[in-house]
Amino acid sequence: MNWKSARKVAAGLCGLALVLTATLGAQTPAPDRMRIRPALGFEYFNRTITWDNEAYTSKFKPMLFTLDLEVEVIKHFFVNLTGGYSLSNFNGLVFRQLPFSLDYEAGNLGGILLGGGLRANFVVGGDFEMDLGAQFVTYLGSTETWLLSGLNTDGTASGKATWYRIQGGPVFWYKGFVDFSPYIRVGVDTLWGKFRMTETISTLIGVEDKDIKSKALFVVAVGTLYEPASNLGLKGEVFVLPHSKGLDYGAQAKIILSF
Numbered sequence: 001m002n003w004k005s006a007r008k009v010a011a012g013l014c015g016l017a018l019v020l021t022a023t024l025g026a027q028t029p030a031p032d033r034m035r036i037r038p039a040l041g042f043e044y045f046n047r048t049i050t051w052d053n054e055a056y057t058s059k060f061k062p063m064l065f066t067l068d069l070e071v072e073v074i075k076h077f078f079v080n081l082t083g084g085y086s087l088s089n090f091n092g093l094v095f096r097q098l099p100f101s102l103d104y105e106a107g108n109l110g111g112i113l114l115g116g117g118l119r120a121n122f123v124v125g126g127d128f129e130m131d132l133g134a135q136f137v138t139y140l141g142s143t144e145t146w147l148l149s150g151l152n153t154d155g156t157a158s159g160k161a162t163w164y165r166i167q168g169g170p171v172f173w174y175k176g177f178v179d180f181s182p183y184i185r186v187g188v189d190t191l192w193g194k195f196r197m198t199e200t201i202s203t204l205i206g207v208e209d210k211d212i213k214s215k216a217l218f219v220v221a222v223g224t225l226y227e228p229a230s231n232l233g234l235k236g237e238v239f240v241l242p243h244s245k246g247l248d249y250g251a252q253a254k255i256i257l258s259f
Helices: 003-027
Strands: 036-051 056-060 063-074 077-089 108-125 128-141 144-148 155-174 180-201 204-214 218-229 232-243 246-257
Touching: 036 232, 063 108, 077 128, 108 155, 180 232
Parallel strands: none
Antiparallel strands: 036 056, 036 063, 036 204, 036 246, 063 077, 077 108, 108 128, 128 155, 144 155, 155 180, 180 204, 180 218, 218 232, 232 246
């Protein structure tokens, strides 16, 4: 599946979630009381990105610190909002169209995370349940400036990045245990964005945009939700993102409250 096809699949999953909203809203009554589930989360992943029209690859290694708020708007259907902060590592990008070429190795860039999503829950049968949902997150990076050394005159380089991520697909739960609920998650997980580098050396000014996108388009994850109390949940997950050149990976953890 190519990049455009994957984007269409992700858009289709979002559309399906919206259709589920209308269907469940017409057939399912509102919950007895509105359930609100705030959560604190951390995620790290190491995934391969391509750039310069897929001619080159490098590793992208962000850390995400998130605050989620999920609301059950109608029974078994949830809307969530995400905010937070990310340290995003773009080491390995090479900028060749500047007055002096730069190999980016400056490490993490900080930025704001914003996003939201939809989730519907279904009882499959017995102790098995399925969620179907989609989520979109954007990273708005701050501008960082570095002094350039080893030149005959003073120089600076400034970098700013923005990236976007779409996730969507089913999650299969087993609810047969008392406190633990293991699950398997599969679906689309795509990431793309842009890094702008500006170089200033005396009267010379150069700007180069580097379009990036993830090599992997899909994810397979296993995790569990531990609920020691009715209003507290601890969630952990590891995931892999296969692609033609190998296997990327990541993990996430959340502390979930329920009111």
